[in-house]
Amino acid sequence: MSSIRLVAVDEHVLLRLGLASVLAGSSDIALVGEAASAAEAERVVEETNPHVVTLELVLPGGDGITTASKLRAKRPDLGIVLLTASNDDALLYRALDAGLSAYVTKSSPVSAVLTALRHAAAAPTSFTAPGLQTALTRRQAQSSLLSPRERQVLLLMRDGTSLPAIALQLQVSEATVKTYVSRLYSKLRVNNRAQALMVAVNQGLLPTSDAA
Template sequence: MSRTSIVLVDDHVLVREGLREILGAQPDLDVLDEAGDSAGAVRAVRANRPDVVLLDVRIPGDDVTVTVRRIRAVSPDTAVVILTMYDGPALLRELITLGIAGYLLKSASQGELVAAVRNAGQRHAPVVLAVSRDSLLEAQDPAGRRPVLSPREREVLQLVGQAQSNAQVAARLGLAVPTVKRHLRSVFTKLGAVSRVDAVNKAVAASLLSAHHRRRVGEGA
């Protein structure tokens, strides 16, 4: 029986312990290492060259798309399986273009998780997408609909488009700075953005913001 080697990446120790227990109980799966942030993920993959890396979307450090690119750069043969709480079609679409081998929600069953990891270890097996039907349809046909931002997310992004800092946005809207950061993370996920400028540009392209916001954030960058 061929064995599949794995690196786990999640910033919650309890989650990593649970994943290690589930995967380690399988006779053909070996968990070699784990990490809690993007830099640690790249180091662990470089050191172990695993068959599969199971990667959480929300970890400290680089955006997940950057982390995926760095992982593929240090170990091109390692398959990346995304594990996340967020069912975001824009992010899903971008990650598919980066060549991920699977995208699982954390609500997936143990069986789905094990199957996705095994599938990813088979190199040429099809991509596993355990997401909602709506997200899959939107990822396949992004022209058919727009990402949905909440009113508050729009307000935050509009001010970001005016080259305002997180602290300035917080003061303007009467929010705490961590709350502003949380809204921005949500916006990045929904739009598949990797930076503030990218978020504004994608919001403009999706007709979520007017074009003058793109010019203003560009001038303030």
């Protein structure tokens, strides 16, 4: 059986050593390269020609999802697994929207990590994550929270558009826009624009900047 060739990208040496130790007991996955930064990741992938790459979210020189997009642009069949300490729906949505293969946390059981790696090798353009269906159900429920017009106002607010400019663009009165904004704040349980945008991103109601 041919082994899955894996490159591990994480600035922490101990994480890479731990992953190497885990893979030592696996007959179908071989660690062929390591990198500690975004730039190094691109070089190591070019040199080792792996089937799968694991990426931490936070990397010197760039974040993991941005790095993933660069790697995938060069290698459409590359499996990409976000292996990170962070665990929340917003990050899962980012990984899904960015076209990664899998998302798994460092605290997951070894079996879950191995499953993610094997999935990424076999189906690099499909996405998997523990609890994926539950998270998608939550996302759908959150998406239905806002009306289409409220969502439109929220997107314009994200872009820094003033309320008078929003009124002009939507061809409604400024008082009407203020009503939409008031409803947004009430539904999101916030008091200002900054809080609204933060909550909206965290709940998957707005795409993040690199997925927009």
